[in-house]
Amino acid sequence: MRILKKIKETGRKADRHIKTMLRKVSLFRRLNTSFMLLLITAAIFLTFFSFYKYSDEISKNTDRYISLLVQNVALKIEDTMQEYEAEALRFYDDSQVVRALLENAEPGAALDSEAYEQNRYCIENALYNIGYGRKYIVNIQFVTPEEPYYMVEPGGYRRGGIIRDPEAFYQTDFYRLPQEKNGYPVWFDTADQTEIFYKNEQSVYGLANIVTLGIAVYAPAGREFLGVLLLNIDLNAFAGAMEGYEAYNDGNTFMIGEDGILMWFNPSISAPAFPKDGQLFQEMKEQGKGIREISGDGQKLILAYERIPNTFTFVAHVADLDVLYAGTYQIRNLCILVLLAVVIACTVISYYVTSSISEPVGQLIKVMQMAGDGKWNERYQNSGNDEITILGDRFNEMADKTDQLIEQVYLSEIRRQKVSISWINARLDALLMQINPHFLYNTLDIIRWEAMYEAGGESPVTQMIEKFSQLYRMGMRTGGNTITLK
Structure with missing residues (x-):
């Protein structure tokens, strides 16, 4: 249990570490690199694995067909030899x-x-x-x-x-x-x-x-x-002995004796000759039959041989591997071209797919930064129908609501300030209204005294001024514009 728990903990740490390391790389590079890596790796693996299997199958079939060729030719030669042995039997029989x-x-x-x-x-x-x-x-x-x-x-x-x-x-x-x-x-x-x-x-x-x-x-x-x-x-x-094998013109078939080539079946100048190597014939005598790759005149050759029973005579087929595998090499070149085309296509697709994700995200980040700097009029321009578009719509809605809220707060503050100013003005007006009666009262009182002075005492004019002054005094005492009927 401890080991299992430790493994799980190690796995979680590794998971966190990998995610942390990936988060240090930009979204574009992260997506593009992973996309390219997966596609190109898969393409390379499939291409070369298919080519290897195809080449291996071709090689096996080639070896098998060449081996059957020399085996069948050897059997035909043996049959011909047995015919002459039967003729000889007529003599001593x-x-x-x-x-x-x-x-x-x-x-x-x-x-x-x-x-x-x-x-x-x-x-x-x-x-x-x-x-x-x-x-x-x-x-x-x-x-x-x-x-x-x-x-x-x-x-x-x-x-x-x-x-x-x-x-x-x-x-x-x-x-x-x-x-x-x-x-x-x-x-x-x-x-x-x-x-x-x-x-x-x-x-x-x-x-x-x-x-x-x-x-x-x-x-x-x-x-x-x-x-x-x-x-x-x-x-x-x-x-x-070579009847029926005329199609094997990519190589030459020989009848080999102790001192070299005895016979050349269906000779082809373009195909390789039997190597002049005495040690090779000794190895053939030791093995009896087989197929192997050899070198001759700077070429890679394939040699298949089989000894005719009861003789030291061999049937051998020699072919140039480059000629035999010419079709394979064409397939290889085609696979490489296909691989290059796949890589180019993957690069283009990866670029555009990754850009379709990273560029909108970058634009959204830019708009958010501008909004963070106070430019609430900026909006994300949506041009798609994916999750990033949904994020952009939500941001635009949030910006609109925030803008409305700001406007509401701003207008509310203006109204509050207007109310405050109106109240101050009202107080000022009230103060002015209080100041005016005092000024008039004092003025009237001076006029009354001047009139009394001129008249040598009370007179109807001074009495009228006194009554009018009392009227202002009543307004001052009430502190408002309303005067009781009394």
Whole structure:
């Protein structure tokens, strides 16, 4: 309870402190600042939050689509490879061919015998039949521990290519690795192919733009090693793997081997090339598949890759992030423009809304100050219909009533002063009226005595003057204008 009470007390103190601090700021600045702060903060938050969510969603979708692209292309390439593996199976699944291989491999078999030649023709014609009608099969050979066999058509003409140096061939991975795999297919994509396989004896350059399928063949019964079947396949056999993905022209898709790029699907000059980085391929071999951001030629790139199963060949897609996010950047710029427009609009609205409050209040304060200085004729000019207008009307009513009260007091004071002056005048008149009878009485008395002096005593004239003097004496004794009948 004490803690709760302390929290409430702290809250009240903070409330009072905040209100006190705010009251030290003018109404215009207070309203304008708070209005702008709230609106601009909300606008900035909504703008950048929306942009962040939109960018994040675009980034996730881009990563997902690119990953699906390389995955589907890799699957198509794998399907194509499996087709050629199935073609190879036709060779060593032929019992006649296997029997011919076994007979020619028997110790003491005469190389110049008719049976040997018939077996050789059977083997080489079978090799020719595998490649017949398959334009992407450049060469098929079968290399036994004793000698190589070539593609020979029914007329006896040799087709395909040759291994120029059979003795050196036995020391290469093309011969050893298929045996280590115990009959599982092995695909080779290295540059060594051009130094092993040639079109003919006169060719200066070896076969290029190929991948090689190697399969160790064993006898079905005793599992004795018979030789290695080799198929040299043109890389164009995998060109159809990108069908349906022509719209992905913002980047380039590659078939990557141990020695670099094997094939470039739907090449785009404007899109980035695969980075020349040997360490990158090693990382790809370790990971197998993935998507990551890399740098190349001063650009930020996104790389998605996936290894084709049972090979060290990869499908990789490289795209420029700036190109992929060009639409996002346009949205960002639009958001910034909208934000600026909102800020300007908020500034204008805040100014006018705040001014509509502060200016009338300022005018009301000015009128009040003038009224306080005694200028009660000043009135607040109302021009609205809000609470400030009501305050102005009430002030005007108060000023009118105060003015009326002042006028009433002033007139009352004037009337009072007039009454006072009238009373003083009346007293003065009364005094004058008292002074006049004395003056006349004394004058009459002097006249009487002069008349008595002239007449040598009383006379009718002196008696009339005496009676008239008595009349004035009676007026003086009564103190008024009324004389009794008596």
